[in-house]
Amino acid sequence: MGCDMLSIDVTKQLGALKLEAAFQSDSPVTGLFGPSGAGKSSIINMIAGLSKPDRGTIVIGDETVDDTASGLHVPPHRRRIGYVFQDARLFPHRSVAQNLDYGRRMNKLAPDAAHLQRILDLLDIGHLQSRRPGQLSGGERQRVALGRALLSRPRLLLLDEPLGSLDQDRKAEILPYLERLRDEEHIPMVYVSHDPDETRRLAGHVVMLKHGRIVAQGGPEVLPA
Amino acid sequence: MFDISPEEWTAIELSLRVAVVATLVSTPIGIAVAWVLARRDFWGKAMLDAVIHLPLVLPPVVTGYLLLLSFGRKGPIGGFLDQYLGIVFSFRWTGAALACGVMSFPLLVRPMRLSIEAIDRRLEQAAGTLGAAPWQVFLTVTLPLAMPGILAGMILGFAKALGEFGATITFVSNIPGETQTISSAIYSLIQTPDGDLPALRLVIISAIMAIGALIASEFFARRAQRRVHGL
Numbered sequence: 001m002g003c004d005m006l007s008i009d010v011t012k013q014l015g016a017l018k019l020e021a022a023f024q025s026d027s028p029v030t031g032l033f034g035p036s037g038a039g040k041s042s043i044i045n046m047i048a049g050l051s052k053p054d055r056g057t058i059v060i061g062d063e064t065v066d067d068t069a070s071g072l073h074v075p076p077h078r079r080r081i082g083y084v085f086q087d088a089r090l091f092p093h094r095s096v097a098q099n100l101d102y103g104r105r106m107n108k109l110a111p112d113a114a115h116l117q118r119i120l121d122l123l124d125i126g127h128l129q130s131r132r133p134g135q136l137s138g139g140e141r142q143r144v145a146l147g148r149a150l151l152s153r154p155r156l157l158l159l160d161e162p163l164g165s166l167d168q169d170r171k172a173e174i175l176p177y178l179e180r181l182r183d184e185e186h187i188p189m190v191y192v193s194h195d196p197d198e199t200r201r202l203a204g205h206v207v208m209l210k211h212g213r214i215v216a217q218g219g220p221e222v223l224p225a
Numbered sequence: 226m227f228d229i230s231p232e233e234w235t236a237i238e239l240s241l242r243v244a245v246v247a248t249l250v251s252t253p254i255g256i257a258v259a260w261v262l263a264r265r266d267f268w269g270k271a272m273l274d275a276v277i278h279l280p281l282v283l284p285p286v287v288t289g290y291l292l293l294l295s296f297g298r299k300g301p302i303g304g305f306l307d308q309y310l311g312i313v314f315s316f317r318w319t320g321a322a323l324a325c326g327v328m329s330f331p332l333l334v335r336p337m338r339l340s341i342e343a344i345d346r347r348l349e350q351a352a353g354t355l356g357a358a359p360w361q362v363f364l365t366v367t368l369p370l371a372m373p374g375i376l377a378g379m380i381l382g383f384a385k386a387l388g389e390f391g392a393t394i395t396f397v398s399n400i401p402g403e404t405q406t407i408s409s410a411i412y413s414l415i416q417t418p419d420g421d422l423p424a425l426r427l428v429i430i431s432a433i434m435a436i437g438a439l440i441a442s443e444f445f446a447r448r449a450q451r452r453v454h455g456l
Contacts, residue, residue: 048354076353077361083354089347092455093369102365103355134455152355 010056019212031203038209049076082149082157086164088141090133097129103152139170157189236410244386247326259337281331285391292396320397325386333382340374373449380442
């Protein structure tokens, strides 16, 4: 990659907390690490376009998606990002197959059976397609959410504590899928977590946040033991 | 006893037509109003809410008279529609549909609004991140998830429209074949000697129609509820 995959320089007032963050990353996985309330989710929501910075710029690949100086704010649906939320947020009124197909339809992409099959295999969700979201376990739901985001063909995948609502066994079930995703799909990811072990396993570049500020960044070695 | 006369059939058919048209025309307006009340904050929102609920608390004869004043041929709105679009409401079945639509509107909007308010907006955000523009989010997420409330509102509104009497008879009178619905036919019959038996027949028929609407509402609401809960 010639330029940085992601470049951020933003400030935003969040109640009493003033969030100030500036970093660049061209690592396949950028880890946003810190305790809850540090501002990690606020940053990822700004990257997604779900909220606007008070001041600053956000650049994804070679496209500036936020620039407060010129009043630029690209809405979420035009950012070509994938977002995996902690609580999956599958559409309850649609089957798993319809959930998976949603991004492709909204982006008017041609059906791609090979790509679909690859994602289904990668995440082991092929057998779940006719189910409804209410009939899935927590881990299955999160894998389907991952598949749904991937199948919208994003240029950047945002993961906000995707394992946060799962117990230890489930976490251990999902982590290998995330590693495979990183190694086989070559879609850059931003991974938000408060778990140092998870972050260490996945992230090449770590941005450590506390009280809305970046306190350290660099390779996984900046993480606490 | 169950020998229904042609006049009675006409009244039944007219009641159904008036209620169906009133409900179908009110539904898109009701969804829009419900969405605005559920999602938008603006100056005059309390006022809009109050105006919508007015037909529920005003005497129906007052609502009917207000419709006559505004939508009658000499009224400001009715005169305009007559002159420029050739649409006439007064003493026509369309006027009965208008009266029924206005009277049932608060009942139609309420469940729609509640179901839109109950939607998890984070699902709409998720749709946005998957590439759905706001109008696509509305059609593919908001509308289907609000469906139980939309159906409940439609059926409640339909049942109310089916039985509306006061505003209708005030606005469009009681003309057999044009504006005489089941309710106004019953009203005429009980003022006629020997009208008891036919009146009773229409009473039974209207009760069957109302109960049918309630059963249908329950059935659709259950089915839609299941879907919305991801089962």
